[in-house]
Amino acid sequence: MAVAIAGITDGIERRPRARADLARVAALVALLAPAVALLGIGLVWPFLKMLAISFQDRFPDPTALTFANYATALTDPYFLRITLRTFSLALVVTLITAVLSYPVAWFLARSNSRWKHLVFLAVISPLMVSIIVRTIGWTIILGNEGLINALLVGLGIVTEPLRLMQSFWSVVVGMVHILIPFMVLSIATVLGKIDPGYAEAAAVLGASPVRNFLKITLPLSVQGIASGSVIVFCLTVGAYVTPVMLGRGQVAVLAVTIHEQMVVLVDWPTGAAVAMVLTAGTLIVLLLYGLFLRRHSRR
């Protein structure tokens, strides 16, 4: 009996509730649809189009589908060398950025200094300065008639200006400069959430500062380093301005090659295949990060 009554009232109440549910779903769809449309038209569609072109033998009028573009992108020594250089550049930049940023993040998360907010502003303000301005700044510093050479020649350390531009390392310096703010923010966010009680407890129990840092704080902040590294790696792999302006044609990376293939050589299918290799590389890094997060949260 009770069940029957419950069933009846259920039936009576369900109808308006279902209508309310439907209204809620409609509202949600209406709120999210523009964003889905934007990313569908503005990101997914172009990407799929490019994926399709990477399998075409010619562009714009294909006669057959082929894997030849991928064969070229993945086995041609020219492309292989550039792929290798791009990913090693990203790795080097990520490592240097992480090491340089950690103490700054530590300062932002832990210090009681009254300058803290100003330091914070000084770290993130460069993010809002045009990348062209910043790269031109580096050419003024590193150029043959630049700041460093003026100092070195003026002090009599060298007689001829050193060639500091047009090298792998000048690109590294420029990239590290652009990416430090991202890394500092990622690490500082995680460091700020760590309960200082852990480190204090370890200190009370006799852990030396070094041991304390290596065994307590560093493992707890590794997630900030990881997320910062993913951002830095992805942004370095896709960077164009810095390798072109500071490498001056001597440091070919995938971004430069993709642009060259497509715009200068008008070979869109090969360019598209190279672009897909680049995208796959960043996807692998993201997947590794996802795996890391799962393992990390399980512990």
Next chain:
Amino acid sequence: MNPTQILTGERALKAYVLLILLFLALPIVIVVPLAFSTDVSLTFPPHGFSLRWFGNILARREFGSAFLNSAMIACISTAIAMVIGILSAIGFVRFQFPGRETLLLLFMTPLIFPAIVFGAAMALMLSPLGLLRSVWGLALAHTVLIFPYILRTSLATLFEIDKSLHEAAYTLGANRWQTFRYVILPLLRPGLLAGATFSLIISFDEFTVSMFLVGPGLMTLPLEMYNYSEFSLDPTIAAISTVLLVITSIAILIIEKLVGLGKQFS
């Protein structure tokens, strides 16, 4: 660890932080003195004092029109991204639904998607539509790029608005629209203005994606600066950079006054 050790440690840390700040600031501020130099190339140290390079910006028409193009594209894409961003932020804050976290993550992909790939793909899509070298093509690309930033600030600001304010407004007889218009929007305003300022700057400075979408007849300022620097590295570039730095500083001050710059990145 005794107190002296802690003190030296802290001093060393402060000195290190100062060093990194100098590293971050040096390439940015170094363009300013060169903008006023009388040299005909970007040499250090600069000699003399002149304003002729600033005059040269005005004399060369292409910089003026590129500036206007960039400003127009930045305004259009920020306006569109604001509407779409706020709507979806409300969706994420007010509703719990399956796949919510995944969708949010997908919405953030433009932040880390390789710019060079996005630019090339965009060109492939826009060219058959006849939207290459058009303000609308560029605006679409920039809207995609700044959408995650707007979504993030809107989410952060919405989460801070007390839910009880909604209920209070309803109880007092306001309908859904009135609640949004007279209660939520005013509370959102500083966060949104800061997010908009930030997006304007991001769009205005965008280079890699725009590179594929511009051409003769439609250039943006960063591309025009790059092209100019390709054939002559004279202080005109430093002068434009100085003007941009002044604009950026004003934008940073606005954001800092409204909500604090940190909000944009958390």
